[in-house]
Amino acid sequence: xxxxxxxxxxxxxxxxxxxGRTVVTIFGIMLILITLTMVFFLISKGSATFFxxxxxxxxxxxxxxxxxxxxxxxxxxxxxxxxFIIGSILISGFALLISTPFSVALAIFMTQISPAFGKKLxxxxxxxxxxxxxxxxxxxxxxxxxxFVRHQFGGLGFSLxxxxxxxxVMIFPTITSVAADALSIIPNDYKEASYALGATRWHTIRRIxxxxxxxxxxxxxVLGLAxxxxxxxxxxxxxxxxxxxPGTILDSTVNLTSIITMDMGNTAMGTTWNNAxxxxxxxxxxxxxxxxxxxxxxxxxxxASS
Amino acid sequence: xxxxxxxxxxxxxxxxxxxxAGFIILLVFFVGYILYEGRVRLNLHFITSSPVxxxxxxxxxxxxxxxxxLVFLSILITVPIGLSAGIYLAExxxxxxxxxxxxxxxxxxxxxxxxxxxxxGLLVFVSMTGWGYTLMSGALAVSILNLPVITxxxxxxxxxxxxxxxxxxxxxxxxHWQTITKVLVPVALPGLITGxVMTAGxxxxxxxxxxxxxxxxxxxLDFTNWNPFSFTSPLNPFRPAETLAVYIWKVNSEGLIxxxxxxxxxxxxxxxxxxxxxxxxxxxxxxVLSSRFSxxxx
Numbered sequence: 001x002x003x004x005x006x007x008x009x010x011x012x013x014x015x016x017x018x019x020g021r022t023v024v025t026i027f028g029i030m031l032i033l034i035t036l037t038m039v040f041f042l043i044s045k046g047s048a049t050f051f052x053x054x055x056x057x058x059x060x061x062x063x064x065x066x067x068x069x070x071x072x073x074x075x076x077x078x079x080x081x082x083x084f085i086i087g088s089i090l091i092s093g094f095a096l097l098i099s100t101p102f103s104v105a106l107a108i109f110m111t112q113i114s115p116a117f118g119k120k121l122x123x124x125x126x127x128x129x130x131x132x133x134x135x136x137x138x139x140x141x142x143x144x145x146x147x148f149v150r151h152q153f154g155g156l157g158f159s160l161x162x163x164x165x166x167x168x169v170m171i172f173p174t175i176t177s178v179a180a181d182a183l184s185i186i187p188n189d190y191k192e193a194s195y196a197l198g199a200t201r202w203h204t205i206r207r208i209x210x211x212x213x214x215x216x217x218x219x220x221x222v223l224g225l226a227x228x229x230x231x232x233x234x235x236x237x238x239x240x241x242x243x244x245x246p247g248t249i250l251d252s253t254v255n256l257t258s259i260i261t262m263d264m265g266n267t268a269m270g271t272t273w274n275n276a277x278x279x280x281x282x283x284x285x286x287x288x289x290x291x292x293x294x295x296x297x298x299x300x301x302x303x304a305s306s
Numbered sequence: 307x308x309x310x311x312x313x314x315x316x317x318x319x320x321x322x323x324x325x326x327a328g329f330i331i332l333l334v335f336f337v338g339y340i341l342y343e344g345r346v347r348l349n350l351h352f353i354t355s356s357p358v359x360x361x362x363x364x365x366x367x368x369x370x371x372x373x374x375x376l377v378f379l380s381i382l383i384t385v386p387i388g389l390s391a392g393i394y395l396a397e398x399x400x401x402x403x404x405x406x407x408x409x410x411x412x413x414x415x416x417x418x419x420x421x422x423x424x425x426x427g428l429l430v431f432v433s434m435t436g437w438g439y440t441l442m443s444g445a446l447a448v449s450i451l452n453l454p455v456i457t458x459x460x461x462x463x464x465x466x467x468x469x470x471x472x473x474x475x476x477x478x479x480x481x482h483w484q485t486i487t488k489v490l491v492p493v494a495l496p497g498l499i500t501g502x503v504m505t506a507g508x509x510x511x512x513x514x515x516x517x518x519x520x521x522x523x524x525x526x527l528d529f530t531n532w533n534p535f536s537f538t539s540p541l542n543p544f545r546p547a548e549t550l551a552v553y554i555w556k557v558n559s560e561g562l563i564x565x566x567x568x569x570x571x572x573x574x575x576x577x578x579x580x581x582x583x584x585x586x587x588x589x590x591x592x593x594v595l596s597s598r599f600s601x602x603x604x
Contacts, residue, residue: 013481020483021398027390028399028408031457034450035411038418038426045429102325109322122326124585125333131504131581132336133511135554136574140336142558143343143567169332200315223417230419232514233555257421257514264425264518269433281425288417292410 039285046282049275055079060279066243068273079276081283086245087255090160091235092228094249095167100221103175107217110176111183112205118180130173138237141166146238153250158240161249166234171224178223182216183209218298226291230284232257256280337578344575352572356526357553362565366573368524371540372441372547376520377509379445379543384452385502389491391453392460397486416454423450424515432519441547444520448509455508459501463494496599500592507584511577513551521546522556550577 049055063080070077110118141162150157186209194204210217240252241262260277267274341348355365391408399405427447437443467490475485491498524547527540534541548556554573557566 017481017483020487024390024394025398027387028394029404030387031391031411031415031453032404032407034453035414037430038415038423038450041426041429042422102328105322105325106329109326113319113322114326117326121330125330127504128333128337128581128585129329131507131511131585133513133551133577133581135513135551136340136511136577139554139558139570139574140339143571144339172329200311202315202318203311205318226417230417230421232419232421237555237558257419260421260425261514261517264428265522278425281422284419284422288419288422289414292413292417 042278042282042285045275045278046285047279048270049079049272049279053077053079053272053275055272055276060276061085064245068267068271068276077272079272079279081256081276081280083243083245084254084256084259084280085283087160087239087253088229088257090246090253091163091167091239091255092225094160094164095171095228096221096225098164099168099172099175099224103172103220103224104179104217106172107176107179107183107220108205108209110180112201112209126173126176129169134170134231134234135237137166137170138234141234141238149250155250156240156252158238158252159250160239160246160253163235163239163253163255164249166238167228167231170231170234171227174227175217175220175224178220179213179217182213182219185216186212215298215301219295222291222295222298226288229287229291230257232261236261256284340571340574340578343571344573347568347572348575353576357563357569360562362563364563364565364569366550366553366569366576367529368527368540369548369550369553369573370576371527371529372520372524373510373549373551375540375543376441376445376448376516376547376549377506379442380448380452380509381502381506383445383449384456384505387449388453388456389460389498391457392464393486393491395457396461396464397482397490412454412457415450416458420451420512420515421517423447424518426450427515427519437544439519439521439523439546440544441520442543444516444547444549445543447515447519448512451512451515452505452509455505456502459505460494460498463497463501464490466497467493493599496592496595499595500588503584503588503591507581507588510580510584511551513549513555516549516552517555520549520552522548522552524548 049060050057060079060081062082063078064082065078065080066083067078106122110122145162145165146157146159148157149155149159149162153161190208190212191204194208195201199207235255236258239254239258241254241258242252243254243259244251246253260280263273264277267277352365353370354367356367357364357369395405395408399408424447427443427450431437431443431446432439435443464486471489471493472485475489476482480488525545526538528538529540531539532541533539534543536542537545550573554570554577557563557570557573563569
């Protein structure tokens, strides 16, 4: 009899606990598998440029010669990606420069100056900005910003400036939300202590609140940079896609994501040209991992100092 | 010269207000511009007719349908996996290496550029499966894009359930798993659904991950043919399926139709309206569900 209840218990536990637990554990582990598969495939495909086509890593990263269609007779295809790398860095760097002051100011406004206004009105506004698809940003950039730049500053309008401006709007919700989270968890005591000492609100923000939340704000900035670096279509639509290093911010240029977007469809798999595009995708993957690494470092430093 | 601190405080406060107002004005301008420019095409004909090859006057019916269908499929794929992984992380995971690895992978997946996910899709769901550009390949690529988001939402909403609920259920003799399925998930449901609808809204406008997975063309769809195995049937997931967001991009970069500008304007307006619908819809559903579950309404 006793043995029998034990059996039932075991069956009961299997049915109502262990089976469910096993299933969710498997799905959890599946996330690791998906990531690993992705990394594996991108590495194997992205490294073909170096192992099959014998392009040196140095040439790929530091040469500006992009002639992927050149004949073997003329020295073979050249797939130096430096122009695209510089393009990506310049576009996202400028976007960050434009976006950060406004995004952080908005986060400070939402958390320190008018939380009620921030929650009721600005939070939904940010959510709608996040929801706007990147092609729509690109489209507004193409139909408003590009003609505007053309009329105001001359040139074609398709430019580094247009790309950075479009990106700066696209990354502001990321920076603002992460910064606002960091700002909102600052204990009230800090503020009250500062006010009690006679400091004004601006003084308190500048000297107490901003430095305390700095690690969180920096995390937001890096996340914004990561988003800017990986954005493809919105940028591609407005930068003109001329393969050259821009001399001024009004010049058209090109970046990693744009060249991948444009050329992936019309190159045959297995050619040096196509392989070079995969290497760029691998580069984007590595860079996004580096960004995560930086964020972790910032997080650790932040928690160590407080 | 030293500026009076009180003046500085006032000046900066005004500046902060200006920045906040600036963002609101920017949004109003964006949405107003898109809707105003697209107003000509915001009619039934535009959303119910097919594009006409190399001619003006075409609509966006197949693209709109593809977007909806693709998002629907991808949510169908993502939710079971993401919710399960979320349950694992919120309820079962202990502080060990596997948990750490899962968290790192979620972070890594979330920060990957969508074009990279699209390329992975091209390699695996298009080439290796031998399907070619299909709606299913696109749905799978978007699923990978959504997976970290849904997992996080699931974990967060499960963690948001008050501890007393869990303790009460366990005290009544329920197993941990029974507590999860009968108490925690139902209580977390409003937050979960809000999150899922919002994620769906984001997937609706995705384009970079779809260019080389779902493709940049759509076969002639016969909207009277609902046999999912027929090639012209809209329901067949194994056919190329250009979505609305991809169409906006393609119309611009190819410019094969003379009214490309109006078509893009109209499509952008439809996308923006969809974003609003998803946004308002998710809030509405969340509110209705939470008031029903907490017993505030009759």
